[in-house]
Amino acid sequence: MTTSSHPTPALPFALAAYDDPAALARALAAHVAEALRARVARDGSASLAVSGGRTPTRFFETLSGAPLDWSRITVTLVDERWVPETSDRSNAALVRRHLLKGPAAAARFVPLFTGAPTPEEGLAGAEAAVAALRAPFAAVVLGMGDDGHTASFFPGAPTLAAAIDPAGTARLIAVRAEAAGEPRITFTLPPLISADLLLLHIEGATKRAVLERAAAGGNGADQPIRAVLANAPRPLDVLWCP
Ligand SMILES: O=C(O)[C@H](O)[C@@H](O)[C@H](O)[C@H](O)COP(=O)(O)O
Structure with a gap:
């Protein structure tokens, strides 16, 4: 066991609480739409990365x-389970x-699953598919699991340190972790936190406590x-409802 006389520092975030999931979804969609609109107006195109799981529907x-x-908008995923789109885990x-x-059917979609047998x-x-995305992302919407993972940054994954290295140069990385279920692919920390708009969407008392x-x-x-x-350029904006 190692002990430290230096307490781990508290990290800031800004939490906006909504009454219910519908109100949260309206506010989140309005923020993301505004970020996309601003980048399209400035650059002529914009990219958006969203999370999967149950929360974002x-x-x-x-x-x-x-x-x-x-x-003018390209949509991709923050992370993906390595399964074909016929899977209900996709x-x-x-x-x-x-x-x-x-209206959003007109967007271009860049999936992360390629059909290869493994994410490695x-x-x-x-990487080749996401190279065409306009960087940085206009907006990134993260989710979070009850174990404190976000994207596919899973506790205990052998590639976790590389995935969350703020100085890392890879944009994508393969992840294997027991808690993840199937193998995964995820954007690494740097391209996610460099988005114009970075938001965390969580619901329920458990996730807020985590x-x-x-x-x-x-x-x-x-x-x-x-x-x-710790590495986001501004205190992380969190949208939460019970
Ligand atoms: O593919 C995934 O699983 C995700 O992108 C992941 O990071 C998700 O955001 C959290 O696991 C929360 O998932 P829930 O919304 O299902 O709780």
Whole structure:
């Protein structure tokens, strides 16, 4: 056991609390739409990275109806489970079903799953696909698991240190971790935190407590969400509802 006389520092974040998931989804979609609109106005195109999992469905549905020039917008994923889109675990399938519809059907989508047998073998193909994205992202929306992972930055993953290295140069990395289920691919920390707009979307008392514990240090100090809190250029904006 190692002990330290230096307490782990508390990290700042800015939490906006909403009454319910619908109000949160409206606010989140409005923030993301504004960031996309601003980049399209400035640069002629914009890119957006969204998370998968269960939480974002309502946000996707709301954002899909935003009056944007979606033909100038490219959507990708913060991270992906290494499964084909026929799997109900596929984040790409979730995005196609709930976001790329209505006005947003005109957006271009860049999936991270390439069809290669493993993410390690698929990495080069995925890198080539994301190389065409306009950098930095106009907006990145992160989620968080009850174990403090965000993107596919899983506690205990052998590639975690490389994935959350703020000075790392890889944009994507393969991840294997027991808690992750299937192998994964994820954007690394630097391209995510350099977005014009970086938001964390969490719902429920448990996730709020996990975030507060991670931010406070102490026994939350090993939670990967801390890498985002510690390295984001501004205090992380968190949208939460019970
Ligand atoms: O593919 C994924 O699993 C994610 O992108 C992941 O980082 C997600 O955001 C969290 O695991 C929260 O997931 P829930 O929304 O399902 O709780």
